[in-house]
Amino acid sequence: MTVESTAARKPRRSSGTKRATGKTAAAAQAAEPQLVQLLTPEGDRVEDPEFAPYVADISADDLRGLYRDMVLTRRFDAEATALQRQGELGLWASLLGQEAAQIGSGRALRDDDYVFPTYREHGVAWCRGVDPTNLLGMFRGVNHGGWDPNSNNFHLYTIVIGSQTLHATGYAMGIAKDGADSAVIAYFGDGASSQGDVNEAFTFSAVYNAPVVFFCQNNQWAISEPTERQTRVPLYQRAAGFGFPGIRVDGNDVLACLAVTRWALERARRGEGPTLVEAFTYRMGAHTTSDDPTRYRRDEEREAWEAKDPIARVKAYLLASGGADEEFFDSLESESEALGKRVREVVRAMPDPDGMSMFENVYADGHALVDEERAEFAAYLASFEEGH
Amino acid sequence: MTVESTAARKPRRSSGTKRATGKTAAAAQAAEPQLVQLLTPEGDRVEDPEFAPYVADISADDLRGLYRDMVLTRRFDAEATALQRQGELGLWASLLGQEAAQIGSGRALRDDDYVFPTYREHGVAWCRGVDPTNLLGMFRGVNHGGWDPNSNNFHLYTIVIGSQTLHATGYAMGIAKDGADSAVIAYFGDGASSQGDVNEAFTFSAVYNAPVVFFCQNNQWAISEPTERQTRVPLYQRAAGFGFPGIRVDGNDVLACLAVTRWALERARRGEGPTLVEAFTYRMGAHTTSDDPTRYRRDEEREAWEAKDPIARVKAYLLASGGADEEFFDSLESESEALGKRVREVVRAMPDPDGMSMFENVYADGHALVDEERAEFAAYLASFEEGH
Amino acid sequence: MAVEKMSIAKALNESLRKALDTDPKVLVMGEDVGKLGGVFRITDGLQKDFGEDRVIDTPLAESGIVGTAIGLALRGYRPVVEIQFDGFVFPAYDQIVTQLAKMHARALGKVKMPVVVRIPYGGGIGAVEHHSESPEALFAHVAGLKVVSPSNASDAYWMLQQAIQSDDPVIFFEPKRRYWDKGDVDVDAIPGELHKARVAREGADLTLAAYGPMVKVCLEAAAAAAEEGKSVEVVDLRSMSPVDFDTVQASVEKTRRLVVVHEAPVFLGVGSEIAARITERCFYHLEAPVLRVGGFHAPYPPARVEEEYLPGLDRVLDAVDRSLAY
Amino acid sequence: MAVEKMSIAKALNESLRKALDTDPKVLVMGEDVGKLGGVFRITDGLQKDFGEDRVIDTPLAESGIVGTAIGLALRGYRPVVEIQFDGFVFPAYDQIVTQLAKMHARALGKVKMPVVVRIPYGGGIGAVEHHSESPEALFAHVAGLKVVSPSNASDAYWMLQQAIQSDDPVIFFEPKRRYWDKGDVDVDAIPGELHKARVAREGADLTLAAYGPMVKVCLEAAAAAAEEGKSVEVVDLRSMSPVDFDTVQASVEKTRRLVVVHEAPVFLGVGSEIAARITERCFYHLEAPVLRVGGFHAPYPPARVEEEYLPGLDRVLDAVDRSLAY
Numbered sequence A, B: 001m002t003v004e005s006t007a008a009r010k011p012r013r014s015s016g017t018k019r020a021t022g023k024t025a026a027a028a029q030a031a032e033p034q035l036v037q038l039l040t041p042e043g044d045r046v047e048d049p050e051f052a053p054y055v056a057d058i059s060a061d062d063l064r065g066l067y068r069d070m071v072l073t074r075r076f077d078a079e080a081t082a083l084q085r086q087g088e089l090g091l092w093a094s095l096l097g098q099e100a101a102q103i104g105s106g107r108a109l110r111d112d113d114y115v116f117p118t119y120r121e122h123g124v125a126w127c128r129g130v131d132p133t134n135l136l137g138m139f140r141g142v143n144h145g146g147w148d149p150n151s152n153n154f155h156l157y158t159i160v161i162g163s164q165t166l167h168a169t170g171y172a173m174g175i176a177k178d179g180a181d182s183a184v185i186a187y188f189g190d191g192a193s194s195q196g197d198v199n200e201a202f203t204f205s206a207v208y209n210a211p212v213v214f215f216c217q218n219n220q221w222a223i224s225e226p227t228e229r230q231t232r233v234p235l236y237q238r239a240a241g242f243g244f245p246g247i248r249v250d251g252n253d254v255l256a257c258l259a260v261t262r263w264a265l266e267r268a269r270r271g272e273g274p275t276l277v278e279a280f281t282y283r284m285g286a287h288t289t290s291d292d293p294t295r296y297r298r299d300e301e302r303e304a305w306e307a308k309d310p311i312a313r314v315k316a317y318l319l320a321s322g323g324a325d326e327e328f329f330d331s332l333e334s335e336s337e338a339l340g341k342r343v344r345e346v347v348r349a350m351p352d353p354d355g356m357s358m359f360e361n362v363y364a365d366g367h368a369l370v371d372e373e374r375a376e377f378a379a380y381l382a383s384f385e386e387g388h
Numbered sequence C, D: 001m002a003v004e005k006m007s008i009a010k011a012l013n014e015s016l017r018k019a020l021d022t023d024p025k026v027l028v029m030g031e032d033v034g035k036l037g038g039v040f041r042i043t044d045g046l047q048k049d050f051g052e053d054r055v056i057d058t059p060l061a062e063s064g065i066v067g068t069a070i071g072l073a074l075r076g077y078r079p080v081v082e083i084q085f086d087g088f089v090f091p092a093y094d095q096i097v098t099q100l101a102k103m104h105a106r107a108l109g110k111v112k113m114p115v116v117v118r119i120p121y122g123g124g125i126g127a128v129e130h131h132s133e134s135p136e137a138l139f140a141h142v143a144g145l146k147v148v149s150p151s152n153a154s155d156a157y158w159m160l161q162q163a164i165q166s167d168d169p170v171i172f173f174e175p176k177r178r179y180w181d182k183g184d185v186d187v188d189a190i191p192g193e194l195h196k197a198r199v200a201r202e203g204a205d206l207t208l209a210a211y212g213p214m215v216k217v218c219l220e221a222a223a224a225a226a227e228e229g230k231s232v233e234v235v236d237l238r239s240m241s242p243v244d245f246d247t248v249q250a251s252v253e254k255t256r257r258l259v260v261v262h263e264a265p266v267f268l269g270v271g272s273e274i275a276a277r278i279t280e281r282c283f284y285h286l287e288a289p290v291l292r293v294g295g296f297h298a299p300y301p302p303a304r305v306e307e308e309y310l311p312g313l314d315r316v317l318d319a320v321d322r323s324l325a326y
Ligand SMILES: Cc1ncc(C[n+]2csc(CCOP(=O)(O)OP(=O)(O)O)c2C)c(N)n1
Pocket: A120, A159, A160, A161, A188, A189, A190, A191, A192, A193, A219, A221, A222, A223, A283, A287, C031, C060, C062, C084, C088, C091
């Protein structure tokens, strides 16, 4: 018969179950399928004939680079959280815990690839060369993003959950039309997987064989809702039903994320279409600075994930393998301090926009109503100056 | 590794391919996976240890009943098409060719089950005991449906593609809350599978383990677009990625459709959650009477499917097995004629609604603006009568 | 007597609690409404007391939330759906406009759609994009929906009760920046009509009409105007569909001047309809054209500019002066 | 000289053809736009001539269509998207309102959104539910969008050219029941401004303002009124965002009376904004309140009642009489 169910499918490393019922499907979820891992939480390298080759070129120098990326990203993130507490930002969405997923995938990209982030991809932005302080404008409330997406091929942060996956797909369709071999990467969360738009993006990308990598950071939570509120089977399995491969990777393993993303990007470049990567990771902090995770999750969960920290394992490996010495870590520490200082200074110096700026850029070609309202409002403001 | 792709999965009867690339995925589509079939186009019964038991109770009498359902449905449908040509209906969406899918699934239902149709489920309506002439109101333009969904547990036709799958899911969630063992069936088309709503229905039904059967009539076309414009893998495979089983059935085989739908409904009743049934069939006619299929598909395709006619094969089997004699066919012919006559009469007698009716039923509890506009319009109409 | 002082947020919470308590068919659904109690804590504690079956954390998909709520309503439930923020209602817009609003008419009255869609709306909380919008006109234009917004705790409590009891779909806009404003709520009162406007302050020279978060601004403006010797009446519309034009008309026939205030963009905002219709009804009474104070034809601006975008005391008083100058 | 008589449908087809021909970045996308040429044949023959890569049959998902069009625009393309019928634009509403409309502002002008969304709209064709609606107000209220509708073949041709050339998103409403109306098109003309209204008929006693399918009705009403000795001016608005209020104002300052006509429901329809704003601008000129003729606050009715729902000659003349009676 042609019954298809998750349970019936046995990915090589996953613990499949036998019968295609709701219950067994739920069991399949409980029994976590294994994932691609190249570096254990303890800092040991894992043999993987399939994916290790994708990072065979990574020298100790490169690894220090990845480590540096993660450390600086975390520092920037911590600084932003602190700035929010000090009232300099209205809100901050921390990436704490997701550094490996973001740096690993971000460093897999070529300059000509294009990134469609959510609102949490500070580490990917870092890889793209976007000045981190650029990201802070919208959280401070001085703009809605406002950087030039084309200067680093890094699109604006998108807040409406899932929308950007369709933009990514369209952009990728455009790449294919241009005959280019660039690729697109679209980030989204476990919660976002439920949105119609994300599933439409799967359909469009498959039908047009668009060169796009869907990179889902499954950080286990969508604000207060655990992943089981979004799906009863592992998310990477969603892809198969749309006709393209899905894969789960250890999202706290920067090497595995790098390898798997490279693999997926190569598929895209070779004209093999979309891939879904599920980076299995954890949101160590609150959803945003407005959130209070103590209301919905246990401390033990966080503690268990702390042992899988994405940065610590690289440090352990670098130390054990002799890939870095104390001097490296010391100088990184100073670099980190300097970054923090610069971020603080730049943010504090960010001027509030002029009130009249709200009339700018509503349209590219102008609009009579905007002109009228701008003029009226200017006259209204002027009336105060005249002491009216 | 945990790469998942359609190609990597081997449903027992499907012709899987080996590598998870766009190309091989496309190939998987071309090489049609086999489907559940209990009665061949030639009218021979097929041994199927898994699904035959679900129709073991079907006597010759029952089979004549299914045959009668299909014949009368087709007759009704032809009558409606003719009425449209005569200007009695504004539009008609013919089910020609899909009788087995609709009667097979429709007859699998219990009275307390609930149906959410598209706009083409005339055969299912028939099974539910909805008077066929009720269906014609909206196509004539005298109402937008207007029957009482609760009198036959048959919801109104839904025109916005895919919307009803969410209503079905919600209704099924309600059944589960009530602790009832009824089930819901949601019809939709191959084209509809691309809509975000349908995929959200998959997510919600899986997460809440709702007793709903998603019955996709893949009639190969969404107006002028072939199924390849919607998916590059067989549609039934979509389900697995949402954590429930999908199955493909010969949509022109009324017994197989009955068996598979019974199986899926039983799963729902047992609390095993949703199932996706893909009934592989063909739209023999135009999309609607407004459509001109010669613009986009070849005659040969239709001809090939004519050989798989859902009614002819049952007749062949009935004749060969001695399940029906000429008298049966003759009396069905007269019944058919009578139905046609009644439909014509009822439709021609359908009065146009009163203009003022457009203000009715906008709200259940009334609305001041509607009252005001109703009064104004009544006064306006009255002004003509006064010879104003 | 059961008069209690409580915030709008608390009043909404109590109102939901009462509805869940009284009618087993009432459900609360939405993103994070369960354990978290909603990002604004409006559903705080409800899941604990009524269970996961009645207070339902949903997948992150607004169309799915409203679409399944419609199905639940067809099954006899009365879902109260929460949309997390104004700017996130749009994925559900299709289900709201083509299904929820039209189902009762489509069925010629044979099914009812008792669904409430709660939407915290409006600006003034210093939020990022999509968290400060006022899309009410986009719903009020659509037949089949009822659209309301309370301005104070008592109305919050009672209007939500009535919305839940209504057999029609109600889009319930909650003035999020007023959530913590307190007021007296008489939980035993016999409430007035859901769609009836309320004269919040009497006056003789000019009428200010507003709803939701702007009622407070208008009351402040009226107080300020009073100090300058201008007598301003304030009408709290409470309902944007239907609008209680009779109350506005009665006020304008007295004051002969009307200014409508809302946060939503002026262009095709609810004020445009009020201006048009009141001008028709009171053509010979009006001493000045109906003026409107509202948002601009621009995306809601970043937080650090929002005070300039939002109609505040000064802009309302400016309009009052302009009207009186006619 | 290249003046040709053609239907609106043909003019749109020719206009798309020209755009595809002139600019390799122009794409046509939508359901059934390829081999079928669209359900109204507006894209007839285009896929044959420009290939599947430029004239793209899409999956059946409106949000996906608009969402991918946004991505294509970011890549430098100029997609012209077809929504099959008015009632099916709502699944795309979120992408249109939260993304397409706001992207340029979000990026502080650093990206452009040259996307045209073509929507055949309005009633009068005897169709089933969702195929006869006029949702233009739901787009005109949204900053960042431009909203236009041609009433004749020449405008259809030229306005579509200009919409495609615009760097802003344009919602292009096509009056489907006028598709087969013919008119002269000068394909070499130098067109006027996209958003400028046009005085379609001069008159002295009253102004009728309309757009799209109602312009024809208004011209007929003006002709009928003329026979009764009433001189009616007709303004074809052509654009609902922005509205060319200057042209309407100039007309009303002359005629002192205004009736706005559209198929869309009156309540919060485009007419409400025109009434409100023209009353502000022409307060001392108006002899009568601005009257509005339009759809009712009800779902678009079944085909056999639509003639009663749609503003026709009689209802327009009735409003003319009522206005003149002031
Ligand atoms: C359409 C929409 N609905 C609701 C929200 C409010 N919201 C912001 S983030 C979030 C959870 C997102 O979860 P997930 O996709 O897992 O991403 P994460 O925040 O965990 O990175 C929600 C519900 C939104 N931004 N957009």
